[in-house]
């Protein structure tokens with residue numbers, strides 16, 4: 508049976524919470540509620556560097572790579588507090604959560620030494636080159652191809668939905684280095700792409716539902732990538748990428764995306780004598796606390812270096828449902844229309860969250876795929 512361990516009381520982590528809150532109260536004091544709602548998309552290199560300077564990025568990594576050898580719970584506190592406060596995390600987010608741990612686990616010594624300290628300093632932006640026009644969820648059908656040439660590879664293919672490719676220093680590219688898409692998991696690899704100095708690579712913007720530019724299409728047209736770009740083992744890309752996705756699915760980011768809306772809603776309903784409003788806020792709060800407890804259980808598993816992939820998929824699926832339900836619940840409780848331009852914070856935040864919510868069950872693995880993983884983890888598939 509699947510077990511979510513209770514997280515132990517972690518004094519160092521709880522002490523850290525106060526320090527992080529104090530830092531955030533001045534570092535992001537001027538952010539409006541709408542900007543806070545956009546936390547995931549907020550791109551601010553100076554903020555990321557300030558977090559890095561505090562020692563709050565790459566916290567669990569070895570000191571020799573710029574890390575701080577702190578616990579998964581301490582990292583959890585920093586992530587939780589920055590997201591709950593609506594801090595702009597986009598400039599360090601992908602690198603710190605996902606790409607850094609991948610390099611730590613599979614990268615060459617040179618890659619680790621050159622890149623990990625920069626990520627821990629909040630000074631290195633990464634993007635993820637997994638999805639393609641005809642293979643998003645079905646990553647094994649990847650068609651982007653890297654052919655071996657003298658002293659490196661020639662890469663050809665197209666990546667899609669690549670968040671921050673236009674701002675990134677590096678991409679971790681998932682591609683095929685041998686065989687054909689029919690070989691599925693075999694013959695895939697990961698390459699470290701220099702986003703500034705790779706010739707034959709073009710980045711084109713893709714606007715999202717709200718008209719904002721976060722996504723991109725990245726074309727590789729016989730782009731040359733040096734030998735040293737290989738991450739881990741050639742042909743072992745599938746297992747490496749699955750390990751990377753477990754990092755992506757396990758944190759408090761999986762139920763805090765709509766938190767600003769919940770805060771605005773509580774504020775708007777303050778003093779209301781509506782029984783429905785009181786019951787709804789009570790239920791939402793209980794739901795949030797339960798998700799948090801499950802998510803901290805994942806942190807406990809990570810701390811014990813146990814496999815948490817099924818647990819992480821469960822938290823992500825339940826969390827995305829909670830985050831996605833919030834805008835409609837808010838609408839049913841207040842008599843007002845969402846309006847991004849509104850001077851009423853609740854209405855602007857509601858409009859933004861409504862536009863973003865559909866993506867919560869897509870990014871980081873679609874709902875159907877997660878449920879397949881959960882079914883397999885439970886032995887029922």
Ligand SMILES: Cc1cc2nc3c(=O)[nH]c(=O)nc-3n(C[C@H](O)[C@H](O)[C@H](O)COP(=O)(O)OP(=O)(O)OC[C@H]3O[C@@H](n4cnc5c(N)ncnc54)[C@H](O)[C@@H]3O)c2cc1C
Pocket residue numbers: 634635636637638639640641642643644645667668669670671866867869870871872873874875876
């Ligand atoms: C905000 C956001 C940021 C993103 N950032 C990145 C990024 O930085 N890098 C990146 O590589 N990608 C990124 N993505 C892409 C994301 O991972 C894709 O949306 C995802 O891979 C889905 O791909 P697709 O659009 O091709 O949909 P499809 O794979 O075509 O899926 C369409 C629908 O079919 C379902 N489906 C597909 N296959 C199966 C199956 N075998 N069984 C059951 N149902 C199935 C899916 O669950 C989904 O509901 C991002 C997405 C979002 C929303």
